[in-house]
Amino acid sequence: xxxxxxxxxxxxxxxxxxxxxxxxxxxxxxxxxxxxxxxxxxxxxxxxxxxxxxxxxxxxxxxxxxxxxxxxxxxxxxxxxxxxxxxxxxxxxxxxxxxxxxxxxxxxxxxxxxxxxxxxxxxxxxxxxxxxxxxxxxxxxxxxxxxxxxxxxxxxxxxxxxxxxxxxxxxxxxxxxxxxxxxxxxxxxxxxxxxxxxxxxxxxxxxxxxxxxxxxxxxxxxxxxxxxxxxxxxxxxxxxxxxxxxxxxxxxxxxxxxxxxxxxxxxxxxxxxxxxxxxxxxxxxxxxxxxxxxxxxxxxxxxxxxxxxxxxxxxxxxxxxxxxxxxxxxxxxxxxxxxxxxxxxxxxxxxxxxxxxxxxxxxxxxxxxxxxxxxxxxxxxxxxxxxxxxxxxxxxxxxxxxxxxxxxxxxxxxxxxxxxxxxxxxxxxxxxxxxxxxxxxxxxxxxxxxxxxxxxxxxxxxxxxxxxxxxxxxxxxxxxxxxxxxxx
Amino acid sequence: xxxxxxxxxxxxxxxxxxxxxxxxxxxxxxxxxxxxxxxxxxxxxxxxxxxxxxxxxxxxxxxxxxxxxxxxxxxxxxxxxxxxxxxxxx
Numbered sequence: 378x379x380x381x382x383x384x385x386x387x388x389x390x391x392x393x394x395x396x397x398x399x400x401x402x403x404x405x406x407x408x409x410x411x412x413x414x415x416x417x418x419x420x421x422x423x424x425x426x427x428x429x430x431x432x433x434x435x436x437x438x439x440x441x442x443x444x445x446x447x448x449x450x451x452x453x454x455x456x457x458x459x460x461x462x463x464x465x466x467x468x469x470x471x472x473x474x475x476x477x478x479x480x481x482x483x484x485x486x487x488x489x490x491x492x493x494x495x496x497x498x499x500x501x502x503x504x505x506x507x508x509x510x511x512x513x514x515x516x517x518x519x520x521x522x523x524x525x526x527x528x529x530x531x532x533x534x535x536x537x538x539x540x541x542x543x544x545x546x547x548x549x550x551x552x553x554x555x556x557x558x559x560x561x562x563x564x565x566x567x568x569x570x571x572x573x574x575x576x577x578x579x580x581x582x583x584x585x586x587x588x589x590x591x592x593x594x595x596x597x598x599x600x601x602x603x604x605x606x607x608x609x610x611x612x613x614x615x616x617x618x619x620x621x622x623x624x625x626x627x628x629x630x631x632x633x634x635x636x637x638x639x640x641x642x643x644x645x646x647x648x649x650x651x652x653x654x655x656x657x658x659x660x661x662x663x664x665x666x667x668x669x670x671x672x673x674x675x676x677x678x679x680x681x682x683x684x685x686x687x688x689x690x691x692x693x694x695x696x697x698x699x700x701x702x703x704x705x706x707x708x709x710x711x712x713x714x715x716x717x718x719x720x721x722x723x724x725x726x727x728x729x730x731x732x733x734x735x736x737x738x739x740x741x742x743x744x745x746x747x748x749x750x751x752x753x754x755x756x757x758x759x760x761x762x763x764x765x766x767x768x769x770x771x772x773x774x775x776x777x778x779x780x781x782x783x784x785x786x787x788x789x790x791x792x793x794x795x796x797x798x799x800x801x802x803x804x805x806x807x808x809x810x811x812x813x814x815x816x817x818x819x820x821x822x823x824x825x826x827x828x829x830x831x832x833x834x835x836x837x838x839x840x841x842x843x844x845x846x847x848x849x850x851x852x853x854x855x856x857x858x859x860x861x862x863x864x865x
Numbered sequence: 866x867x868x869x870x871x872x873x874x875x876x877x878x879x880x881x882x883x884x885x886x887x888x889x890x891x892x893x894x895x896x897x898x899x900x901x902x903x904x905x906x907x908x909x910x911x912x913x914x915x916x917x918x919x920x921x922x923x924x925x926x927x928x929x930x931x932x933x934x935x936x937x938x939x940x941x942x943x944x945x946x947x948x949x950x951x952x953x954x955x
Contacts, residue, residue, distance in 0.1 A: 514955040602955040627954035630881050647930075648951050652921035656882055660954045670955065696923070696930075698880055698949060700890075709923065709947065711930040 434555025497686040504685045505529035507594035511558040513545035513670030515600035521678035523566040523573040534558040535581035545667030584730035587613045599623040605733035605741040611644030624673040629701035631673035641693030646715035651737040750829040757845040771817040817843045825850035873942040883948040887913035923949040
């Protein structure tokens with residue numbers, strides 16, 4: 378793509394705008410024109426910055442494709458050599474029996490720990506840990522494991538780095554936007570400790586590849602963001618007899634335990650039935666503080682080190698609950714293996730990996746999938762709203778939470794969070810306005826999902842009113858109407 | 866819930882989703898000194914609006930998981946119950 382040509386055209390466009398604005402300036406219009414020019418320059422600046430960020434992201438993606446291509450070529454070559462009988466060094470293939478001088482200098486502060494010592498360091502050096510999910514939990518976990526001298530790390534993530542990751546996914550950086558998260562983490566980790574061998578699995582974990590990927594590792598860390606993958610990992614770890622250090626976090630809360638270790642339970646022993654999709658909130662919708670995922674992720678690294686080295690009391694058969702808002706840690710004694718567990722009991726009913734998205738009734742990503750409760754012809758596109766309704770009298774209700782409404786909002790919008798629609802408390806505030814049957818009511822939210830629930834509720838109460846919601850919500854507003862409207 | 870017999874007041878702590886549904890991090894509830902786990906669960910679910918997560922939570926009595934819903938639970942005044950649904954974010 379001729380990057381420079383686009384940029385130059387845009388710069389010329391900016392200059393044209395400036396010139397037009399300067400020409401014919403009279404004293405009376407000077408201030409207005411200057412404000413107009415500033416706003417034109419502002420929007421041009423925003424657009425240029427956004428385009429540069431997009432171009433950088435697609436450059437990183439192309440580089441990623443190249444790396445994957447080269448990886449697959451070298452893998453094919455190595456496989457061919459293996460067939461011929463040459464030794465293939467698998468991860469963890471070489472057993473280290475001595476520490477180098479560099480090891481001793483680098484790890485001195487943990488080497489002098491009486492329980493850890495040289496033997497502990499050697500066990501770490503010979504260990505391999507698989508981290509599934511390079512997000513808010515995976516980043517700090519990987520950071521402490523690499524820094525502590527874990528010899529081999531496997532990193533699984535299908536996703537790419539984006540700006541909304543940075544506040545908690547602390548291995549990624551601005552200039553690696555668009556790069557695979559596993560690859561971005563590998564670069565950061567190798568800067569931290571070049572002796573750590575890192576293998577990237579830049580793909581989604583599925584029932585058909587999970588056993589193959591997990592098999593080569595000693596310990597697995599569940600740093601994922603969704604329910605189906607949690608069941609998949611637990612089942613696969615039971616089958617392969619791998620300890621699973623499971624962490625999770627949302628909002629100000631965190632949970633941590635080690636499954637499938639000793640006589641401890643597996644995930645299914647504790648949660649035999651997956652929660653209904655509507656009871657599950659992801660970080661993209663519920664929010665999360667980086668220091669909370671950081672706390673849990675760092676403790677996942679600690680539990681993995683204890684499992685590998687064999688020190689301390691591993692957090693198996695106990696669930697740690699962290700309430701970040703009051704900074705209280707609680708340990709709940711959970712059960713040992715459930716005698717009739719479908720997975721880890723002596724007579725398991727499940728003997729191979731299943732379809733976990735179907736089992737849980739939800740997708741194995743934290744990406745939002747559009748809800749379809751109302752047919753499209755009974756909804757409004759943002760263009761239709763902008764063209765036909767915005768200038769006329771109407772009632773625009775934004776059903777997002779107040780904290781989200783404060784981030785950005787359309788002019789004229791009234792904030793009535795969805796819960797207040799569902800429990801009818803909005804009637805107190807808007808009852809008067811809603812008496813007018815001729816007044817169009819338009820509901821909106823961030824992506825156009827919650828607004829549909831609100832429409833259904835309002836239509837039941839006001840069946841003769843014109844009630845619509847905006848398809849795609851504020852995200853569609855930014856992409857189709859106003860590129861300067863912020864996206865979160 | 867069987868209202869006969871002695872009743873004690875116990876603390877209930879709500880975590881994660883249950884805190885949102887109950888709309889509070891903590892509360893108290895009157896329970897019989899002896900009750901089955903199922904009855905206890907049903908009581909908590911209806912009193913605090915936890916229907917959507919009834920089958921997906923850990924119920925802990927004095928920081929110990931209640932293993933079996935058919936277990937009988939003995940309560941003393943001031944005991945602590947915790948309602949802990951799974952978190953899945955990361």
